[in-house]
Each structure stands twice: as C-alpha cells, then as structure tokens.
Amino acid sequence: MDKLSTSEPVATPAFKPARGHAALRRGRVSEAGRVYLLTFVTDHRHPWFADARLAEAAVSALLDARSWRHSTLLAWVLMPDHWHGLVELDERDCMPALVRQLKCSSSRRVRAALGAVVPAAVWAQAYHDRALRRDEALVAAARHVVMNPVRARLVRRAREWPFWGAVWMNR
Template sequence: MLAGMDQSAHHRPAQGHAGLRRGRRSIAGHVYLVTFVTRDRRPLFSDPAMAHDMARAITDKRLWYRSRLMAWVLMPDHWHGLIELGAMETLPVCVQRLKANTSRSFRVGRQHDGVWAPGFHDRAMRSSDDLRAAARYVIANPLRAGLVDEIGKYPYWDAVWLGNGCLADRPER
C-alpha cells in the first residue's frame, strides 16, 4: 500500500462509464473531441442508405440549438465529432441527446435493437490546440481506414470551415 493512500471502499474508483466521468467538468465554449461506437461495433453504416439517413439525423439543426457541431465523420461502426459546448449544457447531456435522437430517427421503419453502445470517449481540446488540425484528424478517418483514397470520395463528414453546409444533404455519389 502506498503511503498516504486511503484504500477504503468509499475511495475506490467507480466502475464503468460513470467512473470515467467522475471529476470531469463540462465547460461552455470549450471544444471536445467526442467518439462513440455502434452497439457491438456493428458496421451499420457500411450500407450507404443507412449512412445517409444517419448523417442527416446527426446534422439535424434541432439537435444543435445549444452546442455547435464543428466537424464530424460517420464511420461504418462509429462516429467522431468536434463539439463546441454551448451555455447551460453539459457534454454528457449533449451526447445523450445526440445519441437518443439519432437512434429514434434511425429506427423509423427499421428493426434494430439499438444503434449506439452506451458511453462515449471525449478529450477536451486545449486553447492552444489547433482546431483545424483536430478537424483534419476527424475527417481523415476514412482515409486511414482504407475506405477511400481521397476524402472527397467519402460523403459522410463535414466541417464548419468549409462553409458550404452539410455533405449529407448533397446527392449521393
């Protein structure tokens, strides 16, 4: 036992996702790199019709009335996004709203036992972090995964720096 360490039961770290969140704060105006996966890592979005529908749901303006989606990519079995947290919003609530509403929208007319796995991973971007570099990392996921040889060939991503709206709203290639 390390000196000065209290090993009593009430000081043990919490298990699961709640334990990861303990002591973390959501700060309005900060940007977070967020990742979450599909239930059982099923590649639901390998199907272009499902990916297109989910991309539309993810970018629904009604989900982003407090926080701002700065960059995102939908992969076959997971999602990455840069989220600027709005006033009076916590990151867990923002992600829960995103997952719940996209799941509800996605299930319409489909038989699925759930789209997203519980929990999410996040990393707070420091003020010195280059957000455009983080956005490049996010949207380059299809390249690194070998899904395409140039990002312009992958339709399920967007970034605010493009200034031309959601790629999910464009005709499929």
Template sequence: MDRQGNHRLRKGRHSEQGRLYLLTTVTRNRAPIFKNLPFARATIQQLRLSDQEACCRTLAWVLMPDHLHWLIELGHGTLGELMCAFKSRSSCALYRAGADRRRIWQPGFHDRALRREQDIRAVARYIIANPIRAGLVQRAGEYSHWDCVWL
C-alpha cells in the same frame, strides 16, 4: 449490460459552455451499420439537429461505418445531455429507417477538451482523414459521410 469500467468514462467529466470538445462514440459491438446509406443519412440528420437546437456548434465530424468523431463547441447543456439526446434521437431515426430494434450505440462516449491554443483545424483535418487511415478511400472527397466548417 454496461461493460465494467464504463463509469470511469464519466469520472472527472466537466462540461463547459463555449468549450471545444472532440467526441467519439461507437456502435454496439462495433456493428458497421453506417455502411447502409439511408442509416448514415438518418444519423447525420440527427447530428445536424443538435446544431439547430443550439446544443452545440459543429465544427467537423465524420461518420465511420461503426463510430462517430464529432468536433463541437458546446452550447447549452452538458456533454452527457448532448450525447444522450443524439443517441436517443438517432436510434429512433434508425428504427424508422428500418434498422433492427436493438441497442444501436455502445454505452458511454469518449470526450477530449481542446485547448484554445491547439490548432483546431489540424484536429479537424485529422478527423476528416479517418476514412483514409481506415483504408476506406484514397482521398477524403471520396467519402460522403463527413463535414467541416473550414473545408
């Protein structure tokens, strides 16, 4: 069942092709399922498929044990369609990889449109530094579940 207030995440949401967005989505009950390497790799494969299908152009991402930060330039479709497809495909991939057949992702997602004048590389560095801030590693290079077009 959706938590009260989830509908507010969608209120006023606007999707604009070619616009830059920082997307964040969380696993159900913040379960740290991506500590499992095959589960993380299966999810990353689905993330990359979104680029191959021209739904978006990924600029940076980090897959944390219980959530994903994803910096994109939106391609065809809407943010909702992109996230729905990603969550659905990644859930199916996780089930095939042996994950329990339960809801993987929390309903909804957070998005933030970025202005062109913002330093996009600074946002990317912030994303990539997430494992350091979480105390998982000392340096970004020690964490294997991230990528960035500039680094």
C-alpha cells in the same frame, strides 16, 4: 503515540465505487466555450453505417438543427461503426445531455429506416470526449476528424467519403 494508531475502529461512510463507464466519467466536467473531440461507437461495433441508407438516416439526425441550438458542430465524420465530432460546447449545454440527444435521435431514425429489423441498441452506452488544449490548432483537429475514412482505407481522399462535414468547407 498519536490517536490514529489506536486500535479503535474508524467509522467510514458506506461507499460503493463506480464501475465501468461510470467510473471513467466520475469527476469529469464539461467546460462551456471549450472545443471537444467527441466519439461514440455503435453497439458491439456493428457496422450499421456501411449501409448508405442507414448512414443517411443517422446523419440527418446528427445534423438536425434542434440538437445544435446552442453548441456548435465544427467538423464531423460518420464511419461504418462510429461517429467523431468536433464540438464547441455552449454554456447552455452539457456534454452528457448533448450526447444523449444525438444518440437517441439518430437511433430513432436508424430504427425507422430499418423497418422490421430493429436492433436492441444502435449505439454503445459510453462515449469518449477530449477537450482540445487552448493552444492546439483547431483546423488540424478538424482535419484529423475528416481524414478518418482515408486512414481506414475506405477512400483515397476525404472528399470521396459522403458522410462528413466541417464548417470551413464548402462541398
């Protein structure tokens, strides 16, 4: 009989498993030089950005050059209740810090635009990111991002939606 089958107790370290969003992020590493499809949603999917004034406030923060000193925003769209971005991550950035910066700065500007009506949270805590495979077509991924308003039937053509952009487009 081997030693593992004895009835002696085996000491195990105290381990508390991560739950919820923390469990999903465990072991995930952002790679510099990779392009990621990044998505974050509003708290409780509230459609804050159906109000053009709030959307403009959020966009001004999400596009602020101070957030993009290193990484590059290749394409983006702000929908009534979420934001998608195609981001090329620089080695000086990490995804959690970049997302935190984007959410914090846009939340501040949205709250300022709201005035007295201040929500507890503008954005939900979590976010989703997916690294594009090296062989995936970058322009196809960008088209997917900017076509969100068309797929949601908010407009007939992407150009009709005011809250989007891509480095390849000259609007």
